[in-house]
Amino acid sequence: MTARGRFLLAQADVVVVDRLAPRGLLDDLADDVEIVDVGKLPGHHPVPQDEINATLVRHALAGRDVVRLKGGDPYVFGRGGEELATCREHDIEVEVVPGVTSAISVPAAVGIPITHRGLSRGFTVVTGHEDIGSVPAASDHTVVLLMGVSRLRASAEALVASGRDPGTPVAVVEDGYGPRQRATVGTLATIADVAAAAEVRAPAITVVGDVVRLSPAWVAEQN
Numbered sequence: 285m286t287a288r289g290r291f292l293l294a295q296a297d298v299v300v301v302d303r304l305a306p307r308g309l310l311d312d313l314a315d316d317v318e319i320v321d322v323g324k325l326p327g328h329h330p331v332p333q334d335e336i337n338a339t340l341v342r343h344a345l346a347g348r349d350v351v352r353l354k355g356g357d358p359y360v361f362g363r364g365g366e367e368l369a370t371c372r373e374h375d376i377e378v379e380v381v382p383g384v385t386s387a388i389s390v391p392a393a394v395g396i397p398i399t400h401r402g403l404s405r406g407f408t409v410v411t412g413h414e415d416i417g418s419v420p421a422a423s424d425h426t427v428v429l430l431m432g433v434s435r436l437r438a439s440a441e442a443l444v445a446s447g448r449d450p451g452t453p454v455a456v457v458e459d460g461y462g463p464r465q466r467a468t469v470g471t472l473a474t475i476a477d478v479a480a481a482a483e484v485r486a487p488a489i490t491v492v493g494d495v496v497r498l499s500p501a502w503v504a505e506q507n
Contacts, residue, residue, distance in 0.1 A: 285309065289381045297348035300339055304355030304386075304487055318343075333363060337370040344376045357385040361411055361430055385409075387428045390460030390489040394467040395499040398426050403494045412439055412490070421447030426493035433486045437476035443492060444472050453496035458488045467501035 285293075285306050293299065293309060296317055301307065303323030310319060320339055322331040343350045358364025358380065371378045387409040388398055398407045404426045408419045412432020416439055419427055432439055436456070444450050450473035458466045470478035472492065496502050 286381060286383070289383070292379070292381060293351050293353065295349055296351040298343045298350045299353050300336065300343075300350065301353040302355055305353040306355070309353075333366065337367055340367060340371060341374050341376065344371065345374065354383065355386065356389075357383040360385040360387060360409065386460055386487075386489055387430060390457050391428070391455070391491045391495075393460050393465060394455065394457050394501060396455060396457075396467075396491055396495055397498065398428065398491075398495065400495050400498065403497070407493075412436070415442070417442045417446040419443075419446070423449065423452070423494060426491065426495055429490035429492070431486070432490050433479075433484060433488050436479055436484075436490065439490070440472045440476055440492075448472055448492070452492060453494060453502060455491045455496045455499055455501060456484050456488050457491070458484055458486075460487075460489060467499060469496060469499065469502045469505055 290309070293313070296313070298318045298320060299310065299313065300320045300322055301310065322336045322339070340350055340352060352358070352367060354362050354364065356362060364380065368378055368380060391398060399405065403424065405424050407426035407428060409428045409430065410416050410419065412429045412435040416427065416429070427443065429439055433456070440454070450471060452472045454470055454472055454475040456468045456475065456479050458464060468479055468482045468484050
């Protein structure tokens, strides 16, 4: 959470919050601040996006200061652009406060840099719901998968089919910065079985590439 984000949160009359947002900050808010929980679970979205958009507009047009509190960065698969467009359609003044995306921060939490000289010169961030066969297959290009636990096997097979070496290192990082943070490592050929045996569950970030070799979890597995 950035200093600017904390400042604006403290001014809020209404906070519309996601499941993976930094919810501990809500405890510091005044008692009269309205909290609207619109959190989504994998495969279960009790509050549709259109309803979230309408909630933001309704409270803002009523003259209230509204904060949309998300986890990570609102523009990295966070649908922040859609929410911004809806507010602008209703002539609502909006400030977007960039966050730190989990695609970079969560791997860092377990010792994995997304790029590293001599190992990776670039990276691609995709969701596990997308066709990932088109991402660069070069060994020096890192792939980061968001929301991909349920399709881990299919994603690994797609990357191999598109040219990745089956021996490419993979790490699945659960609950980054949370109480059950854990890195499970394997290769494209093994990670689905390893993750199943370890009972890996969402939320989790999957990192594919040689940078995984730098993580303490990978080093420990090799010793």
